[in-house]
Amino acid sequence: MSARRPSSTPLSARLRDRSPGLSASLLNGVVAAGLGLGTLAVLVLGLWISSPYPDSGPGGALHVVTALWLLAHGVELVRTDTLSGAPLPLGVTPLLLLALPGWLLYRAGRYATDASAEPDGPPPVPVRTAWLGVVLGYLGVGGAAALYCSGGELRPSWGWVALSLPLVAAAGAGAGVWSARGRPQEPLLVALRAVPGPVRRVVFGADAAARVGTAVRAAGASAAVLVGGGASLVAASTVWHGEAARASFLHLTEGWTGRFAVLLLGLALVPNAAVWAASYALGPGFVLGAGHLVHPLTSDPAPMLPPFPLLAAVPDAGPGTRLNWAAALVPVVASVVAGWFVARAAVRRRGRGEPPRARWSVARTTGVTLLTATACALLLALLAAFSGGPLGNAALACFGPPWWQTGPAAGAWTALLGMPTALTVRAWRLRGARAAAPPKDAGEGTGKTKTKTKDETKHPLAAFRSPAETKRPLTPPRPAPGATGLPGEEPYDILPAEPFTERPPAGPPAAETP
Template identity: 65%
Template sequence: MAVVIRMPAYRPPSARPSRPSLLSLLLTRLRDRSPGLAASLLGGAIAAGLGLGFFSVLVMALWVSSPYPDSGPGGALHLVAALWLLAHGVELVRSDTLSGAPAPVGVTPLLLLLLPALLLYRGAKDAVDAPDGDDADAPPPVRARTAWTGVVAGYLGVGGCAALYASGGELRPAWGWVAVCLPLLATAAAGAGVWTAYGRPREPLLRLAVVLPGPVRQLLTGRDTRVRWGTAFRASLAGVAVFFGGGTLLLAVSLVAHGDTAWASFLQLTEGWTGRFAVLLLCVSLIPNAAVWSASYAVGPGFALGAGHVVNPLAADPAPLLPPFPLLAAVPADGPGMPVNWLAGAVPVAAGLTMAWFVVGRAAGRRWSAGRTAGVMTLAALLCALLLAALAGLAGGPLGVAALSRFGPLWWQTGAATGAWLLAAGVPAALLLRFWRGLSLASFAAWLGFGKQKPGEEQSAEKPKSDATSAPAPTAVAALLSDQGDGDTFELYEALSLEPYEVLPSAPPPGAWEDEAARKARWAALREASEPSDRPDGS
């Protein structure tokens, strides 16, 4: 028995089918499972690139126009990367100092912080690519998790490269701050953009509430939760706006009062127009920081101009020798606080009244009780205190070592004082406003004791006669009976246990309508009202 073994036909290497590589399989699977990831990565990288481009144009323009540049183009580009990281809250370390010891630079210009936050927010919102409501043929939006992950990963990739490049310059980033601030800002701003693109849904917030303790979860997911938290959040934003506006007003008044000192310090810093323009840009970028410092001054804790040198409305410690700077000219003079300094306390009072107005406006529309109104106002006060504490933490920081290791307000003191002011001024104001708005003129007169008329008193002749055909049945009967003026009217009121001139209830007490005397009086009144009058005056 012969065994036949069939050998496969020989194929040249060019005719053999190519086997896909492992990398191509992974990329294909990733593309199929996460459509839109590449566009989201590109959107995050573009957002970071736009921020770096803005700082590059600004710094390079000042470097080119400067008559005495200290370094070449490489030093200017290192400064660009360092400033971009500083705008994210990253603390920098200055290595070139007179003492040779590295000095930290941790004061973040709040105006520069808005740029990366807005770019990330817009990039994440565009990465979702949600179709309009009228376009039915548009592709579906990118998944929220995919868009958020892609934007954050693309942004952090460019940010990591910028941090590596900045580490070779004179202003070097502290890697601990890079690992915290960059991801924190990227995740928060990108998450807000994706959440807005999807129409601000409530479900992601409820999923986050599962990890919270039971009492806190009940507070977050109770009845009427969205309205209460939305009202408290809007009121807290209004309070922060009042604090920021009040702080800016205090800063402007103090700068005007010390205008000569501020102008002299501005001219003393540099002589060329390029340097003065750079100082002016620095002052403008630090105005929000100075406004937060003034708000902290208004609530009580104040701010520090170096370690152990605190400035508040009650007293101002003598500050160490500081370089001339226009915004520092607005600092109050050394010594105990004067009554004019105590007027800064009007800022937290105005913030509490504004928040109470916002809360009561929603409470009146939804008929909230006094307890719920006070609870929402308390929640708004706590949210406003947290927001102002976060701003105080960002607005301050070190500018060196030893005496310059602390500059600006202390965040936890500012937050605690803000919460105390708002609770003391806002909660009673909310309750009083609720009482005032719910108090009509008639109820106010009744509360004073002028609203009732006793039986037997003659009714005023100027009272217009009620329309029995258009008024409801109980109101029409009461109006007809009130025009009779005889004793039958008051007998019916006594049978129904009512005061005169009040509206009859829709369901009278049992047995009242069955009373024979009441029934006769009622029909007699209706008959006389329906018959034409024989009086010459037609009444």
């Protein structure tokens, strides 16, 4: 007898299946990075070609392309061509530029995990393989771009390259892979494992997924209202200071190419200005240079700010007026929206015309509102941190909202106003449940009204019974496959459990005849 060698087919099959998936994912990451660089290259080279007096050749323009691409990922740049010779940091990331690599990474993650619709096609790529391949391919191009940019006038800070570039790549690709897999809730609940069991049961309860999902949606809606309200404040202030904004726009450059570049830069910084205005409405305000704080109570902008249209929209120096205090309406509306989202999830309606039912008690609704306030605080702190940064040394070392104050302020507004809103809307939505309850003495005392039995009121065919069948109680309807048992939520099978025939009277069995 000879011993048979173990087959290597399973291992070779796994390697064969994984290798194409990993290589395709790497290619998706490389293509995403290349598309981002190519988009910025078309824009910058077009402006360089149309400029009547370019300062450098094609090499300098390509260095600017890679610098802008790295800046779009949150990488801080260092400017070396200064009058004093000392390098100056440049860390304000235009948030509109951040949307470009984020969207490309999201699409790359989705494409990497798309399964073939053909029966004989390759198996779906595992989640980790797709995500890792996209991230590694993207970081390979990003590292090469950082090396190329290090020889120009705008050089990347390698500490920020090692921190910000992998963070953006991992987040964007992870969002794409998660969306392609149907947005499962399990990855979002992994962080809850770090919370101790007793605390987790008290805060989140048994339905942790529903509470966390509601809090995230409510916090996202509140943050959207805050940023949208901030954009409205920026637009109103720009119109109010329209003459100063126009003068600063015309003062920066004279040619149409330069003015178009200034216009594009202003549009890229509009989301930053919206976040700054949201922090202004929340109370902490924003900093325009070291020691120069601007908030609704007082405005103290730096005296030597460079001319720029968005900076012309800054409130005038001096104490705030009632017009400045009216900006507080933005967080009020955002907190009400967050409370309404929580109350809508706390009370559900079974169906059209059916009374609502309470999903969460008052205590649980309060807990979800506090969880929403925490999520909103984290989200606003992250936006504030990304929207600001340094523009130089000394007085220009600090620009933007203080994230350690903006986040807690957003959480405090949401907790103080969102909680009473959620409880009030919850009570208002439950009013139909009390109004729909029938009185107990209905039909009593008249002698003419017959009270229906429990089975007859529930059965859908009770009105079609014959007089001979009314003596037998009806059986409740059978739920259809997959039904939850609550009327109005799932379709019911309206067929009765058995035919409506009269049963023989109960009694001793008849004697058998031979």
